[in-house]
Amino acid sequence: MKPEYAVIGCGKVGTVLAKLMSQAGYPCAGVASKSMASARQAALAGGTTRFGTDNHDIAVRADIVLITTPDSLIETVCRDIAAKKGFKKGSTILHCSGSQASTILSAARDCGAVIGSMHPLQSFASKDISGNPFNDIIVSVEGDPEAVSTARHIAVDLGARCTEIKTDAKTLYHASAVTACNYLTALMDMAFKLIGYAGVSSEDAFDILKPLIEGTLKNIENVGIPQALTGPIERGDSATIRRHLTEIRSQAPELLPLYTQLGIHTIGIARAKGSLSGAGAKKLEKLFETL
Numbered sequence: 204m205k206p207e208y209a210v211i212g213c214g215k216v217g218t219v220l221a222k223l224m225s226q227a228g229y230p231c232a233g234v235a236s237k238s239m240a241s242a243r244q245a246a247l248a249g250g251t252t253r254f255g256t257d258n259h260d261i262a263v264r265a266d267i268v269l270i271t272t273p274d275s276l277i278e279t280v281c282r283d284i285a286a287k288k289g290f291k292k293g294s295t296i297l298h299c300s301g302s303q304a305s306t307i308l309s310a311a312r313d314c315g316a317v318i319g320s321m322h323p324l325q326s327f328a329s330k331d332i333s334g335n336p337f338n339d340i341i342v343s344v345e346g347d348p349e350a351v352s353t354a355r356h357i358a359v360d361l362g363a364r365c366t367e368i369k370t371d372a373k374t375l376y377h378a379s380a381v382t383a384c385n386y387l388t389a390l391m392d393m394a395f396k397l398i399g400y401a402g403v404s405s406e407d408a409f410d411i412l413k414p415l416i417e418g419t420l421k422n423i424e425n426v427g428i429p430q431a432l433t434g435p436i437e438r439g440d441s442a443t444i445r446r447h448l449t450e451i452r453s454q455a456p457e458l459l460p461l462y463t464q465l466g467i468h469t470i471g472i473a474r475a476k477g478s479l480s481g482a483g484a485k486k487l488e489k490l491f492e493t494l
Contacts, residue, residue: 205360206295206353207232209265211258211280212272213245216299216323218330220269221249223337227360232265244330259289267295267353268316270308274300278307290314295353297321297346302377304370305346319346320373321354323363324380337361345370390465391416393458400454429476436469437476439483441490448490463491 208229210217213236225231225248233253236242246254255261262268262284272280277298290296292315296308301322308318324341342358344351345368358365368376395408403411422431435443444466451459470487473479479487 205229206266207264208267208269209261210234210245210249211262211268211270211284212236212276213238213241214271214273215327215330217269217271218245218248219327219332219336220271220299221245222332223335223361224357225249225251227357229267229357229360233261235261248330259284259287262289263291265294266291267297267357268311270296270298274303277303278310281308282310285310285313288314290316292316295319295350297350297354297357299323301343301380302374304373305350306370308346317347317350317353319344319350319354321358322377323358326384335362337363339364341366343368343376345373393461396455396458397451429472432469432472432476432478434469436466436487437473437478439473439479439487441483441486444487445490467491 205228208224209232210221211234213221213234217234217236218241221231221234231246231249231251231253233251233255234242234245234249235255235258236245237256239254239256242254242256246252253261253264258280268284268290270277270280277300281296281298284290290311294314294316296311296316296318298305298308298320299322300320303320305318305320308320311318322343323337324343325336327336337358340363342354342361342363342365344354344358344365346354351367355365391412394412395405398408398412399405419431425431435447447462448459451462467488470479470484474481474484
């Protein structure tokens with residue numbers, strides 16, 4: 204028999220976890236949320252009849268407590284439950300925040316619990332899911348050794364792969380995830396706007412750029428970032444970059460600072476690849492600084 208779990212905070216992540224953990228064979232001890240309607244929905248997903256708005260009454264029944272409230276509330280919710288002796292001795296308390304370290308759960312240690320975090324590198328757009336959004340994704344774990352072990356077992360049981368990160372580097376880990384997800388979206392927005400000035404409709408932009416995007420990701424996967432780099436900066440083509448900067452300043456000046464900063468960063472990658480000479484790098488740097 205697998206350990207019983209409870210979910211505290213029944214938003215998208217909490218509700219999805221309730222459904223998937225029950226499907227993976229973990230008995231649900233109950234769910235709690237600020238909203239009774241949200242708690243009822245998560246209870247239905249997790250296959251339990253025990254739900255409500257009393258966090259400590261639900262948490263104390265569980266061997267594993269998943270606090271899946273908004274990030275800003277995790278520490279307060281944990282402290283309130285601990286103050287009411289709402290964590291079972293020997294239980295594992297986990298949160299799923301990407302930006303917060305497990306140390307915000309320290310109050311649970313006063314009840315004899317161990318603490319950790321397990322962050323799925325996945326976006327959860329809805330409580331209603333088809334399939335398994337944990338299948339073959341990465342779940343990053345950190346915290347007390349016993350909590351990390353439990354989080355690893357959960358991740359594997361949900362179909363994910365696991366990696367352990369440093370507790371004191373959690374913020375930089377999250378910055379990496381934001382860059383890979385949110386800023387990639389912003390970068391694609393920039394690419395779509397630029398190709399729009401070339402006469403391509405917004406409806407067609409993705410289909411046109413998709414093969415290039417997918418090919419670049421595949422190259423990064425196969426040969427690594429420096430070797431995957433191609434294009435005018437990689438070959439030291441300052442004339443092309445000059446034309447880019449001139450046209451962007453004329454047609455889309457709001458995109459010029461981002462294009463410039465990305466270009467400066469790309470110079471370093473080209474140097475690491477060995478395709479750009481020192482003289483070529485200085486010429487490009489001067490060009491970016493001038494325009």
